[in-house]
Amino acid sequence: MIKLIQLINSDARWVRWATFAASIFLGAAIWEYAGHNANPLFMAPLIGSAQSPGAALRLISFIGDSDFRGAILSSLKLFATGFAFALVVAVPFGIILARLVLLRVALESYILVLYVTPMVALIPFVLSILGFGFWPKVLVVFLFAFFPILYNTLEGARSVKPELLEVAGSFRASEWSIWRDILIPYTLPFALTGIRQATGRALVGMIAAEFFLSTSGLGEVIMVASRTPDIANMLAAIALITILGVILMRGTQALEQKYSAWRGVDG
Amino acid sequence: MNTQAADAAADMTVTSRWSNAVPRLDVWVKIFAGLVILAAWQVGVAAFAPRFVAKPLGIVAAFPAVITDAAFLAAVANTLGAVLQGLSIAMVTGVIVGIAMGRVKVFDRLLNLYVNGLYAMPMVAVLPLFATWFGYESDARLATIIFAAFFSIVINARDGARSVPPDYLEVAKSYRAKRRYVWFDITLHSSLPYLIAGIRLASGRALVGAVIAEFFVSLEGVGMYILAHARSFKHNEAVIGVLALAAFGLFVEWTTNWVMRRFLPWARRS
Numbered sequence: 001m002i003k004l005i006q007l008i009n010s011d012a013r014w015v016r017w018a019t020f021a022a023s024i025f026l027g028a029a030i031w032e033y034a035g036h037n038a039n040p041l042f043m044a045p046l047i048g049s050a051q052s053p054g055a056a057l058r059l060i061s062f063i064g065d066s067d068f069r070g071a072i073l074s075s076l077k078l079f080a081t082g083f084a085f086a087l088v089v090a091v092p093f094g095i096i097l098a099r100l101v102l103l104r105v106a107l108e109s110y111i112l113v114l115y116v117t118p119m120v121a122l123i124p125f126v127l128s129i130l131g132f133g134f135w136p137k138v139l140v141v142f143l144f145a146f147f148p149i150l151y152n153t154l155e156g157a158r159s160v161k162p163e164l165l166e167v168a169g170s171f172r173a174s175e176w177s178i179w180r181d182i183l184i185p186y187t188l189p190f191a192l193t194g195i196r197q198a199t200g201r202a203l204v205g206m207i208a209a210e211f212f213l214s215t216s217g218l219g220e221v222i223m224v225a226s227r228t229p230d231i232a233n234m235l236a237a238i239a240l241i242t243i244l245g246v247i248l249m250r251g252t253q254a255l256e257q258k259y260s261a262w263r264g265v266d267g
Numbered sequence: 268m269n270t271q272a273a274d275a276a277a278d279m280t281v282t283s284r285w286s287n288a289v290p291r292l293d294v295w296v297k298i299f300a301g302l303v304i305l306a307a308w309q310v311g312v313a314a315f316a317p318r319f320v321a322k323p324l325g326i327v328a329a330f331p332a333v334i335t336d337a338a339f340l341a342a343v344a345n346t347l348g349a350v351l352q353g354l355s356i357a358m359v360t361g362v363i364v365g366i367a368m369g370r371v372k373v374f375d376r377l378l379n380l381y382v383n384g385l386y387a388m389p390m391v392a393v394l395p396l397f398a399t400w401f402g403y404e405s406d407a408r409l410a411t412i413i414f415a416a417f418f419s420i421v422i423n424a425r426d427g428a429r430s431v432p433p434d435y436l437e438v439a440k441s442y443r444a445k446r447r448y449v450w451f452d453i454t455l456h457s458s459l460p461y462l463i464a465g466i467r468l469a470s471g472r473a474l475v476g477a478v479i480a481e482f483f484v485s486l487e488g489v490g491m492y493i494l495a496h497a498r499s500f501k502h503n504e505a506v507i508g509v510l511a512l513a514a515f516g517l518f519v520e521w522t523t524n525w526v527m528r529r530f531l532p533w534a535r536r537s
Binding site: 008009010011016019020022023024026027041042102105106107109110112113114116117118120121122123124125127128129200203204206207208211212218222223225226229231234235237238241242245246248249 | 293296297299300301304316317319320321371372373376377378379380381383384385387388389390391392393394395396398399400471474475478479482483489490493494497498500502505508509512513516517519520
């Protein structure tokens with residue numbers, strides 16, 4: 001028995017792969033079992049049968065469905081637009097705060113307050129002031145993404161060593177070279193942490209905007225499926241959003257790790 | 268206080284071309300900036316926005332009535348109660364699962380895929396599903412809160428349990444330490460900084476989950492209070508609901524920082 005426990009916990013490659021395969025198989029089996037035995041109004045199987053296809057089969061059939069491709073594109077467009085605005089505003093603003101200490105001191109407490117405020121709470125205001133349409137939704141995604149990026153870039157701004165700026169000043173470094181050689185390298189790793197946090201939050205903002213403002217995209221697919229109700233469609237759309245979330249998180253994590261060595265020794 | 272003192276010292280040595288901050292003046296600088304922001308908000312909204320949009324003076328005027336309003340207090344108690352209940356459940360179960368994953372490789376390999384996947388999943392997406400499963404009532408909100416909080420606690424507890432210095436475990440083993448000492452005094456103890464980071468992250472997510480669930484399921488709570496007042500164009504009152512949420516966020520931030528400094532000074536946070 002102890003031998004067996006040691007074996008399944010060992011680092012041998014085949015053991016690792018076998019456990020990984022078992023993990024996927026067990027998860028799929030539990031899902032399939034629950035889907036076949038629960039009330040079909042509450043749960044759909046992963047694969048299902050030809051008469052009532054499960055979530056995985058729906059997901060595959062979605063690929064050929066032009067309406068669904070349109071929904072994905074519309075969601076991605078919303079995400080990308082809101083996120084791009086947040087990035088373009090928050091990062092330079094954060095670096096300016098690294099340069100202007102007085103402005104940083106003046107604003108950092110308020111930035112913290114906005115960073116910890118749940119931005120979902122502002123959705124009703126966006127709805128009643130700006131109404132429906134594409135741009136109010138972009139604003140929601142922007143709000144979700146902006147403060148994590150700004151807050152973390154600000155943390156980076158605080159880590160810039162004053163001695164470096166002082167030496168640069170003494171040698172009459174130009175403003176551009178101060179930015180290029182001190183401010184940007186120091187704040188970039190922190191900004192990337194913020195970007196990783198922001199992708200997760202912006203995804204929440206994207207779905208929330210699609211639910212609560214004018215319904216569109218993947219949010220609309222989920223809403224329609226929940227009203228029909230068509231649990232298999234709903235699970236397929238949720239699975240797709242999850243895959244999107246994992247890809248974004250992995251990508252931004254890799255980016256963050258690539259530049260993490262740039263963090264100052266005492267940063 | 269330590270970090271603030273260090274910041275203040277750092278500020279003192281900086282001589283930027285445009286600014287020369289003196290730490291003693293920091294508080295005044297902050298207050299002045301706050302007043303400027305509020306004034307800009309007041310003037311900007313008065314000049315360009317529709318009349319119902321919230322203005323600082325309107326919020327101040329509405330504040331005493333809202334803060335003594337029984338419905339508002341009930342809404343705050345309702346939401347916070349649900350968040351605390353959900354957080355406690357997520358914490359107990361999440362720590363057990365996370366530490367088991369961190370210390371026992373087979374659990375890690377079996378669960379890692381699902382924990383990471385569900386952590387990366389935006390929690391709003393499951394709201395319609397939870398509303399179908401748990402009904403359009405407070406159970407759906409509790410489930411959303413637990414779902415939002417659980418995975419960040421598991422991930423942090425796992426990382427914490429993995430970060431236990433192997434030397435400690437070796438020494439414990441050489442002295443034939445009892446298993447419960449290894450679990451509680453070494454593993455749990457050295458994962459505490461990670462757990463606190465996890466709780467901090469989880470409480471933010473739990474609050475978002477609670478508010479979103481209230482919007483979706485129409486439950487009594489701060490989220491619904493904000494939604495109802497924003498819909499009926501009473502934005503000043505609705506903003507006070509947002510302030511209550513921000514206050515909770517700040518409270519968590521300050522408490523976790525204080526706990527870290529007071530009880531875990533040996534853990535250097537990055």
